[in-house]
Structure formats: structure tokens, C-alpha cells
Amino acid sequence: MDGCHPDSVVVSKCMEFRIRPTIEQKILIWKTFGCCRFVWNHLLDERISHEKVNKGKLLNTTPAHLKKDNPFLSEVDSMALCNVQLNLNQACRRLFPKGRAPKFRAKGKDKRSYTTNWINNNIEIVHKSDIENYIKLPKLGRVRIILHRSIPDEWRMKHATIKETASGKFFISLTFDVEIRPKEPMKEFDKVEAFDYSLPSLVVSASGENDITSDDIRWYRNLENRIAKEQRKLSRMQYGSRNYWEQKHKIGKLHEKARNRRKDFLHKLSRKVSDSFDAVVVEDINLQHMSQALNFGKSVYDNGYGLLRNMLAYKLEEQGEVLVKVDRFFPSSKRCSVCHEVNHDLKLSDRQWTCPSCGTHHDRDKNSCKNLLDEGKDILNRWTGGDSSLILAPSGVLSGKKLHPQARYNVRQDGE
Numbered sequence: 001m002d003g004c005h006p007d008s009v010v011v012s013k014c015m016e017f018r019i020r021p022t023i024e025q026k027i028l029i030w031k032t033f034g035c036c037r038f039v040w041n042h043l044l045d046e047r048i049s050h051e052k053v054n055k056g057k058l059l060n061t062t063p064a065h066l067k068k069d070n071p072f073l074s075e076v077d078s079m080a081l082c083n084v085q086l087n088l089n090q091a092c093r094r095l096f097p098k099g100r101a102p103k104f105r106a107k108g109k110d111k112r113s114y115t116t117n118w119i120n121n122n123i124e125i126v127h128k129s130d131i132e133n134y135i136k137l138p139k140l141g142r143v144r145i146i147l148h149r150s151i152p153d154e155w156r157m158k159h160a161t162i163k164e165t166a167s168g169k170f171f172i173s174l175t176f177d178v179e180i181r182p183k184e185p186m187k188e189f190d191k192v193e194a195f196d197y198s199l200p201s202l203v204v205s206a207s208g209e210n211d212i213t214s215d216d217i218r219w220y221r222n223l224e225n226r227i228a229k230e231q232r233k234l235s236r237m238q239y240g241s242r243n244y245w246e247q248k249h250k251i252g253k254l255h256e257k258a259r260n261r262r263k264d265f266l267h268k269l270s271r272k273v274s275d276s277f278d279a280v281v282v283e284d285i286n287l288q289h290m291s292q293a294l295n296f297g298k299s300v301y302d303n304g305y306g307l308l309r310n311m312l313a314y315k316l317e318e319q320g321e322v323l324v325k326v327d328r329f330f331p332s333s334k335r336c337s338v339c340h341e342v343n344h345d346l347k348l349s350d351r352q353w354t355c356p357s358c359g360t361h362h363d364r365d366k367n368s369c370k371n372l373l374d375e376g377k378d379i380l381n382r383w384t385g386g387d388s389s390l391i392l393a394p395s396g397v398l399s400g401k402k403l404h405p406q407a408r409y410n411v412r413q414d415g416e
């Protein structure tokens with residue numbers, strides 16, 4: 001990039017705002033969702049037939065030829081259709097070599113969103129008064145936007161995604177290119193906290209002050225039970241009937257409530273932790289693999305351990321602090337935190353154990369947290385000592401792992 005400071009990097013940041021389209025604008029947004037689905041299905045059909053004859057050569061047709069026979073496509077934002085083509089190509093390139101194909105999109109089950117790009121100020125925030133703001137969007141014109149926080153002037157808009165939630169609210173998520181000069185991280189980390197993922201207590205902290213227990217998220221379980229109950233009601237209703245859609249709406253609202261509450265809870269916790277500690281250590285576990293391997297099911301996702309890690313990373317980074325990720329093969333639970341002997345016989349069901357080597361009695365979670373803390377402190381020491389095998393990503397994550405080139409530039413503002 002030109003004019004860039006030599007030390008600076010460009011990261012993308014994302015902000016989401018509520019929008020309040022008028023009924024005419026809503027209709028056009030719904031039409032755009034429909035046209036995106038139409039283009040996806042038609043182009044996919046063409047690509048699949050082409051693939052059968054010309055193995056390995058991807059057909060790269062644009063939505064333009066569809067417009068001749070289907071003039072309604074010209075009514076909606078052409079950039080949205082263009083992005084469908086790009087996404088489809090990407091999916092085909094990934095799946096065709098494996099002998100698979102992307103799925104066709106069905107009405108009613110499709111994701112309700114579309115993405116458009118910023119070109120020559122086609123998307124612009126228009127301030128009318130302190131409380132009345134609009135966003136200018138292609139084809140839609142000015143849409144009322146609730147600017148709950150201001151957008152820094154130097155952020156350059158890249159693209160915008162307009163979406164409708166299950167409860168019928170509209171949001172716009174804006175992605176920006178932001179030039180940042182990575183903050184010089186502090187050189188001394190006096191106060192370090194460690195988090196370990198554990199069941200049934202969810203998340204255990206080394207200090208013991210920031211544990212998340214099932215009591216903390218009881219409200220979440222309650223909501224979940226209510227969702228399950230409403231879902232059972234839905235299953236007895238006739239698909240497509242008026243009651244059916246009303247019930248679906250209701251369930252969508254409950255899901256949103258659960259998501260918002262969880263986010264809010266984790267935001268508060270991560271704020272508290274990043275304010276009172278200089279660095280936080282977590283284990284670099286792959287949550288997806290973990291839920292499959294140990295059959296924990298969705299509870300792994302429920303407590304949002306991954307979400308918490310992301311929120312911690314960017315909140316720490318803002319203050320020149322770091323999130324340390326310990327390699328997933330580090331035997332945090334099987335190692336004795338006193339004599340460092342690894343107990344290979346330890347089973348997942350053993351909540352308490354005695355070290356065969358030094359005789360110390362351990363609480364499984366506390367021991368594993370202590371190990372993570374020690375390992376994390378060791379990593380921090382090596383890093384401040386100049387160990388070049390450790391990398392601090394712009395997202396504030398310190399680890400020994402080589403980062404995917406794309407991952408370095410993917411810092412999310414809202415933590416999700």
C-alpha cells in the first residue's frame with residue numbers, strides 16, 4: 001500500500017449496526033436475497049454440467065447472461081450478484097476436486113443476507129442530526145442506521161453485508177481496512193492469568209477468581225430449555241401455516257436473546273480480566289475436534305470458550321498486553337505441576353489424582369491450570385528474551401505456531 005508507515009500493517013475490522021429499512025426498502029432487500037439464491041442455483045447448475053464433461057476446468061460465467069432472460073435481476077444490486085458468483089467459484093474450487101459439489105439453496109432455508117462492495121462512495125454514512133443517521137446503499141438509497149458507536153474517519157470501507165435475523169430485524173455489518181502500527185507490547189508481565197477449558201465446571205482460572213461455573217450460565221440453560229419446548233411445539237404445526245411462521249419467529253427471538261446474553265456475559269468477563277492482568281494463557285485446543293472426539297456435543301460451543309479467547313485477545317492487544325496460546329500437545333492435565341512428571345495413566349474421569357512420583361494430591365482442573373500458567377510464563381520469558389520461534393500476531397496472540405498468511409490480517413473488532 002502506498003503512503004503506509006513502514007511498520008504498519010493493514011487489518012480488517014468489522015462493525016455491525018442495526019438498520020431500519022422502510023417497507024419498500026425491505027421488499028427490495030428480500031428481492032435481493034431471492035435474486036442471490038436464483039443466481040447461485042443457476043450458476044451452480046451450469047458449473048456442475050460443465051464439470052461432468054470438462055473435468056477440472058471451472059466454468060467462470062458471470063450473472064450477466066442470466067439477466068437477458070430474467071430482467072428482474074437488473075432491479076437489484078449487481079455487486080451482490082457478483083459476490084454470489086465469487087463465493088460460488090470458491091466453493092466449487094474447494095469441493096469439485098473432492099468429487100463433491102456445493103449445495104443448491106432452498107427458499108426459506110437460505111441464509112438471509114447479501115454482500116455488496118464499496119466503490120467510489122457508493123456506500124456512505126449520512127449524518128442528518130445527532131440521533132438521525134442514514135447509510136447510502138446501492139439501489140436502496142438512504143437507509144436509517146442506528147450508529148451506536150462512531151466509525152473513525154481513517155477507516156476505509158471495503159464491503160457491507162445486509163442481513164435479516166430470524167426474528168425479522170435488519171443489520172448491516174461493515175468491513176474496513178484499517179492501517180495499524182502494532183503497539184509496542186509491554187516488556188514485563190507481572191500479573192498473568194490462565195484459563196483452562198474443563199467440564200463440568202466449564203472454564204477454570206488459575207487465580208480462581210474468574211471461573212465460569214454452570215451457575216453463572218444457568219439463565220442460558222433455562223433459555224435453552226424454553227427453546228427446546230417451543231421447538232417441539234413447532235414440530236407439531238403444519239409447515240408453512242400462519243402459526244408455523246409465527247412460532248418460527250418466536251424461536252428466532254429466543255435464540256437471539258441467548259446469543260446476546262452470552263456475548264454480554266463474555267464481554268464483561270473478558271473486560272474484567274484484561275483490566276486486571278497483563279497477559280492471559282490459554283490452551284490452543286481445537287474446539288471442533290474436541291466436541292467430536294470426546295462426544296461433549298454442543299456444550300463445548302455453549303460456554304463460548306472460543307468466543308472468550310477472541311474477546312480476550314483483542315481487549316488485551318488494545319492495552320499492549322498479550323494472549324499466550326500454549327501448544328495443544330502440551331500435556332497440561334497429565335503433568336504434575338510440582339515435579340513435572342507426566343502421568344500417562346490419568347483418565348478423563350479422574351477429577352482428583354495423586355502424583356505417583358512426588359505424592360502430591362491434585363485437583364485435576366487446578367493442576368492443569370497451574371501447568372498452563374507456568375508454561376505461559378515460560379513462553380513470555382523466552383519471548384521478552386528474544387526467542388525468534390515465537391510470533392506475536394497483530395491480533396494480540398503470542399504463540400510458537402507459524403500463522404497462516406491470511407490469519408495475520410484477520411482481526412475482528414466485535415470478537416466473533
Ligand SMILES: [Zn+2]
Binds near residue numbers: 358
Ligand atoms: Zn509430582
